[in-house]
Amino acid sequence: MITLVTGGARSGKSRFAENLYKDEKDVVYIATSKATDAEMRERVKLHQESRPSEWRTYEGNYDLQNSIGKERNYLLDCITVLTSNIMFDISKDVEYIDYDMQRRIEDTVIREMQNLINGISLKDYNLVLVTNEVGDSIVPEHHISRVFRDIQGRINQKIASLADEVYLVCCGIPVKIK
Numbered sequence: 001m002i003t004l005v006t007g008g009a010r011s012g013k014s015r016f017a018e019n020l021y022k023d024e025k026d027v028v029y030i031a032t033s034k035a036t037d038a039e040m041r042e043r044v045k046l047h048q049e050s051r052p053s054e055w056r057t058y059e060g061n062y063d064l065q066n067s068i069g070k071e072r073n074y075l076l077d078c079i080t081v082l083t084s085n086i087m088f089d090i091s092k093d094v095e096y097i098d099y100d101m102q103r104r105i106e107d108t109v110i111r112e113m114q115n116l117i118n119g120i121s122l123k124d125y126n127l128v129l130v131t132n133e134v135g136d137s138i139v140p141e142h143h144i145s146r147v148f149r150d151i152q153g154r155i156n157q158k159i160a161s162l163a164d165e166v167y168l169v170c171c172g173i174p175v176k177i178k
């Protein structure tokens with residue numbers, strides 16, 4: 001069963017996603033963020049302390065299938081950070097990200113997701129994927145932000161179509177939309 005959880009920053013989506021496994025010990029937490037500065041390190045530390053100690057944490061971006069073990073439950077937080085890391089890798093030498101490059105970025109993110117999904121061999125597994133609604137505000141001023149918003153919007157549509165259930169979290173309140 002694949003569940004997609006989407007929402008804005010500080011909408012409560014990560015907490016909602018973690019609560020889906022509140023009675024489970026057999027959980028792998030897949031963190032896509034890299035704690036490269038003090039703000040992120042502090043945030044990550046709070047997250048780690050709030051998770052049940054039995055959960056296993058896997059940190060990575062590429063080769064997400066390496067997170068797979070004997071566990072039945074997986075939680076990936078979040079696709080948006082995965083997209084931005086892949087986008088910066090692929091577009092690092094260009095100033096303008098054309099449609100071909102946008103497609104390559106999208107395809108790479110979707111391939112990582114597919115590898116993860118296909119790699120879990122247990123029949124009755126659960127995979128919760130967290131993403132962000134990044135398109136709900138004004139049109140961003142800069143090209144790179146507009147491209148990121150468009151890429152993430154299209155990726156969210158594709159992953160929502162693969163998911164069995166989709167929740168939108170707003171003001172800490174989850175709304176089931178699929």
Ligand SMILES: Nc1nc2c(ncn2[C@@H]2O[C@H](COP(=O)(O)OP(=O)(O)OP(=O)(O)O)[C@@H](O)[C@H]2O)c(=O)[nH]1
Pocket residue numbers: 007008009010011012013014015030031032033034035043044047048057059077078081
């Ligand atoms: N590297 C790493 N990142 C982590 C770890 N635990 C959590 N994170 C990252 O923390 C981020 C989520 O935290 P926040 O940014 O505080 O949450 P949010 O999703 O914006 O906020 P809400 O919508 O309120 O849940 C995700 O990008 C995770 O990858 C960890 O153990 N290691």
